[in-house]
Amino acid sequence: METTQILAEIREANLSYLMLAQSLIRADREQALFRLGVSEETANLINALTPAQMMKIATSNTLLCRFRMDDDLVWGLLTNHGKSSANDSVSRLHASILMAGRHQEAA
Template sequence: MFTEGLKIMSDGEAQGFIREVNLSYIMLAQRMLREDRLVGMFRLGLSAQSAELLATLTLAQTVKLAASDHVLCQCRFDDHTILSTLTQSGGHVDVAPAHTAILLASQKAAQFV
């Protein structure tokens, strides 16, 4: 049976993975925002206010935020058009990045509550 080889993840393991994802995301976001704020905001889907907050977190604040029990980054898999554009093969490969950028730009920037 398919499920025989699967290991059930404990809550502690899941929490550890979430912390790792959060810390990696925050560090990536900070690096992108420090290198080029506008491009980072666009690629991450962040508002100027959220970008400023993320870019100026101290190490202690970053670690505390990463320890949240919620995944902080938002995947854009909920938008069928964007997902299908990113996964298409063949066709007009030369315009695919521009088409994806246009679709992503049309989305509202994320805000921290």
């Protein structure tokens, strides 16, 4: 993949992420803080962005969003490592609880 194409895809992902984040924040602020893993201050900033500001920020060559699964335990729960599908919902619930706890610690 060429560098110019990668940068174009990063810009597109950034704009989509900003639009989704702003929409979530405006629809249900508390849920947005949890789902996005952002602070109250960051949510205020995203909420106040104009379309022109979002376009400008989106043109960065760095992804604005990041993976929140930083350890093997959460990745293992999400991927199930070959376990039966009967445990799938329990594993996902466990992963969600772990990530929610980390969100609370960060806030």
